[in-house]
Amino acid sequence: MSAAREAVLGRIRSALGPGAVVPDVPRAYRGAGAAAAAAGDVVALFCERVADYRATVRRVAAADLASAVASACAERGVRRLVIPPGGPAAIEGLDLVVDDPPLSPQDLDATDGVLSGCALAIAETGTIVLDGGERSGRRAITLVPDYHACVVEAASIVAGVPDAVAALAEAAAAGRPITLVSGPSATSDIELDRVEGVHGPRTLDVFVVEPQ
Amino acid sequence: MSARGFPAVAHETLADSQLRRNLGKATQTIRAKRLATVAELDDWEGLREAGAAIKARAMATLPEQLERLEAAVTRAGGTVHWARDGAEATALVAEVARAHGAREVIKVKSLATDEIGLNEGLAERGVTAIETDLAELIVQLDGDKQSHILVPAIHKNRAEIRALFERTIAQGQELGWEASAIAEAARKHLRAKFLSVPMAVSGANFGIAETGTICVVESEGNGRMCTTLPEVLVTVMGIEKVLAEWRDLEVFLQLLPRSSTAERMNPYTSLWTGVRPDDGPREFHLILLDNGRTDVLADEVGRQALHCIRCSACLNVCPVYSRAGGQAYESVYPGPIGAILTPQLRGLGEAPTLPWASSLCGACYEACPVKIDIPSVLVHLRARVVREEKSRLAPEALAMGAAAKVFASRGRYERAQRLSRLGRGPLGRVPLPGWSAMRESPEVPETTFREWWRARDGAARPAAGPEAGR
Numbered sequence A: 001m002s003a004a005r006e007a008v009l010g011r012i013r014s015a016l017g018p019g020a021v022v023p024d025v026p027r028a029y030r031g032a033g034a035a036a037a038a039a040g041d042v043v044a045l046f047c048e049r050v051a052d053y054r055a056t057v058r059r060v061a062a063a064d065l066a067s068a069v070a071s072a073c074a075e076r077g078v079r080r081l082v083i084p085p086g087g088p089a090a091i092e093g094l095d096l097v098v099d100d101p102p103l104s105p106q107d108l109d110a111t112d113g114v115l116s117g118c119a120l121a122i123a124e125t126g127t128i129v130l131d132g133g134e135r136s137g138r139r140a141i142t143l144v145p146d147y148h149a150c151v152v153e154a155a156s157i158v159a160g161v162p163d164a165v166a167a168l169a170e171a172a173a174a175g176r177p178i179t180l181v182s183g184p185s186a187t188s189d190i191e192l193d194r195v196e197g198v199h200g201p202r203t204l205d206v207f208v209v210e211p212q
Numbered sequence B: 001m002s003a004r005g006f007p008a009v010a011h012e013t014l015a016d017s018q019l020r021r022n023l024g025k026a027t028q029t030i031r032a033k034r035l036a037t038v039a040e041l042d043d044w045e046g047l048r049e050a051g052a053a054i055k056a057r058a059m060a061t062l063p064e065q066l067e068r069l070e071a072a073v074t075r076a077g078g079t080v081h082w083a084r085d086g087a088e089a090t091a092l093v094a095e096v097a098r099a100h101g102a103r104e105v106i107k108v109k110s111l112a113t114d115e116i117g118l119n120e121g122l123a124e125r126g127v128t129a130i131e132t133d134l135a136e137l138i139v140q141l142d143g144d145k146q147s148h149i150l151v152p153a154i155h156k157n158r159a160e161i162r163a164l165f166e167r168t169i170a171q172g173q174e175l176g177w178e179a180s181a182i183a184e185a186a187r188k189h190l191r192a193k194f195l196s197v198p199m200a201v202s203g204a205n206f207g208i209a210e211t212g213t214i215c216v217v218e219s220e221g222n223g224r225m226c227t228t229l230p231e232v233l234v235t236v237m238g239i240e241k242v243l244a245e246w247r248d249l250e251v252f253l254q255l256l257p258r259s260s261t262a263e264r265m266n267p268y269t270s271l272w273t274g275v276r277p278d279d280g281p282r283e284f285h286l287i288l289l290d291n292g293r294t295d296v297l298a299d300e301v302g303r304q305a306l307h308c309i310r311c312s313a314c315l316n317v318c319p320v321y322s323r324a325g326g327q328a329y330e331s332v333y334p335g336p337i338g339a340i341l342t343p344q345l346r347g348l349g350e351a352p353t354l355p356w357a358s359s360l361c362g363a364c365y366e367a368c369p370v371k372i373d374i375p376s377v378l379v380h381l382r383a384r385v386v387r388e389e390k391s392r393l394a395p396e397a398l399a400m401g402a403a404a405k406v407f408a409s410r411g412r413y414e415r416a417q418r419l420s421r422l423g424r425g426p427l428g429r430v431p432l433p434g435w436s437a438m439r440e441s442p443e444v445p446e447t448t449f450r451e452w453w454r455a456r457d458g459a460a461r462p463a464a465g466p467e468a469g470r
Helices: A002-016 A035-039 A042-052 A062-076 A105-109 A161-167 A169-173 B006-013 B017-039 B044-060 B062-075 B086-099 B111-115 B118-124 B134-141 B158-167 B179-196 B222-228 B246-260 B293-297 B302-307 B313-317 B335-346 B363-367 B374-389 B395-408 B410-421 B449-458
Strands: A056-061 A080-083 A095-098 A113-116 A120-122 A127-130 A147-153 A178-181 A203-210 B079-083 B104-107 B128-131 B199-202 B206-208 B213-218 B232-238 B268-273 B283-289
Touching: A002 B062, A002 B079, A002 B293, A042 A056, A042 A203, A056 A062, A062 A113, A062 A147, A062 A203, A105 B179, A120 A161, A161 A169, A161 B246, A169 B246, B017 B246, B017 B313, B044 B062, B044 B246, B044 B302, B062 B079, B062 B206, B062 B283, B079 B086, B086 B118, B086 B199, B086 B232, B086 B283, B104 B179, B104 B222, B111 B118, B111 B232, B118 B128, B128 B134, B134 B158, B134 B179, B158 B179, B179 B222, B199 B222, B206 B246, B213 B222, B213 B246, B222 B268, B293 B302, B293 B335, B302 B335, B302 B374, B313 B335, B313 B363, B335 B363, B335 B374, B363 B374, B395 B410
Parallel strands: A056 A203, A080 A095, A080 A113, A113 A147, A147 A203, B079 B283, B104 B128, B104 B199, B199 B232, B232 B283
Antiparallel strands: A120 A127, A127 A178, A178 B268, B206 B213, B213 B268
């Protein structure tokens, strides 16, 4: 369809006419690095904002992570968990299924949930960022199962959206898929009111891990 | 589809009291929430200024940005196509479906594909398009028309949706009354499709020229399903959705969710670049769609309508939209933004009444996250409709022409005033269709200033006028 390409580009050029003025972009907002000062304790803010989406947040020490995950899963009645290839070898009381070789969507649908890490998290918006890397795993594993347990390293929490976009520039340039997750799946389609739980995981448990 | 015009359809929708109740409730809820979420950011005005400038810059350099996007997507293993109009885009999607033997495609909510009637076009070629967004599914199941940019089924309340589902996807079941039970029915219905249909079609909120990344912003997870699980993904993107830099996202990922669903962030945002081995679709096609957008770009005042990020804030604050409803606009783009976008995309002659579907109160401009000056564009388009579309033989044009002649000469003006006192002539109270129904004609005075002055002149003339000395 190169005829269409030339036609569309030609129409754009003639619509713009000669000497189109290219405006500068004023960036009079809090950019990367600027939100941190305003946000104060980003870990506390992140926990508060994630909880606003009706996700459950637990702050745990690294040594207690495995038992915290196990007890959360027990509460939810979740036993079989998918994990990305770089995940933990075993957690007592849980049946871990490694996504290697990649599980089919049907296999994923047959598991109870997924345990993943993330690339980083955004405090101001309570957002978890997955980047298809070792911690996050393939996109499908954090999507198809109905329960998502996500581990967030406290040190990976940034203050605002511009901080996250700056930190993700390299992943984007490398062509990695990036998914922003803010709470469990939801819809505003019934009377413009947010209801949790449609196609993505309906339950999101977040574990914020802090150094000892 | 031949348009009946806003006044005719609005006349009917205004009489639907259920629709007005549903719409009033939904828009009031979201208005209050949006104000609160926006107030959390003390740099909101700075973000709006940046958003407007980023869009203006992308439009001013559009050929360059589209070529960069094309190169980046191609480098990442995707295929880029160009479509002059909806028919070309539909043919391209159908060709991909044919190559993959897909009889069904799953769809992420996309206004661009609604605009070009993609579902109908695919159906003619034997391919069934399955809408996966909850509101689009409701509209599709009911054979209805969209009435809101973000929530196409906003005109339906919970009870109506529940009844529709019990008639269609949840036959024989009794659903609960709570919204979550309705969402659960949609989840069950669509899950099998997500896991088995080999092809998906999406729109795009943003396409980043620098990296070749496409962005889809959503809530339910249906967007993630469609862009992740099928073997082939086709994205239909209007050419105005391109952003120059990756960094530009830091502005729009703040402006869009707070303006549309009044959330700090929407539940899911998917960003992908071409194809990725072992993760997501094995084949990716990007269709860059014109379909009238270059005509909008050619109008120096009207082109700012292309900056729209489809948040729907202007609909929710509009006194006309929230009463007349979206279907009165006879377009997938209703409300204030639709009133300036639809006539420009389709041609003024196809939607000549829409620029008048506004009280020019300016609430839309205030709410717009990219500062589109909708009232000014409305006034500009009204002038264009009068200049370009209205016949010079129309009663209003003839009357205005006659009035212009009368006002142009003192002699003619005074003769007309005398005639009008007898109830005749061009200044008399002649009813003009669509004009005098809404407007009072001024009374012609018994004696005009000039007549009074001349009569005074004829009498003995004092040295100073009656006002002298004050």
